[in-house]
Amino acid sequence: MQNTRISISSVHDVIRYYIITISIILITIAAGKRTWCRYICPMYIFNYVGIKIGRFFKLPTLKIVSESDKCTQCRKCTDHCLMGLDVANMVKNNKWNTNECIKCGECLNQCKCDALKIKWTKQVSNKVI
Numbered sequence: 001m002q003n004t005r006i007s008i009s010s011v012h013d014v015i016r017y018y019i020i021t022i023s024i025i026l027i028t029i030a031a032g033k034r035t036w037c038r039y040i041c042p043m044y045i046f047n048y049v050g051i052k053i054g055r056f057f058k059l060p061t062l063k064i065v066s067e068s069d070k071c072t073q074c075r076k077c078t079d080h081c082l083m084g085l086d087v088a089n090m091v092k093n094n095k096w097n098t099n100e101c102i103k104c105g106e107c108l109n110q111c112k113c114d115a116l117k118i119k120w121t122k123q124v125s126n127k128v129i
């Protein structure tokens with residue numbers, strides 16, 4: 001049988017565990033979906049630095065490209081974005097939140113209007129993420 005219990009050796013560990021857990025829940029309620037990934041996770045720094053290096057050297061990177069004229073604002077992309085981004089609004093305004101998208105492609109899967117595409121490109125503009 002798989003052991004799924006938490007290993008706790010003292011009352012202090014229990015208190016520490018619940019303080020950390022409740023803090024994460026409260027921060028998430030206050031700051032929104034995927035707060036840990038977006039603002040706290042130390043791995044995010046690698047994502048951020050990688051994006052900056054890629055842009056500085058104009059390296060080809062995987063980007064999501066939008067065509068706002070094809071978008072019907074059904075908002076399915078927003079509803080299913082794993083990072084909680086307002087994708088439909090970004091398509092509408094051609095204004096993308098470039099650092100928080102993890103290129104999972106879920107918004108592309110949801111879009112039935114062919115308004116989103118993913119491709120390798122050197123292009124640096126406000127129409128790509």
Ligand code: SF4
Binds near residue numbers: 085100104105107
């Ligand atoms: S690829 Fe789409 S669904 Fe995934 S994080 Fe980026 S905007 Fe959100």
Ligand code: SF4
Binds near residue numbers: 077111113
């Ligand atoms: S799923 Fe496609 S059509 Fe619907 S809002 Fe998003 S980009 Fe626009």
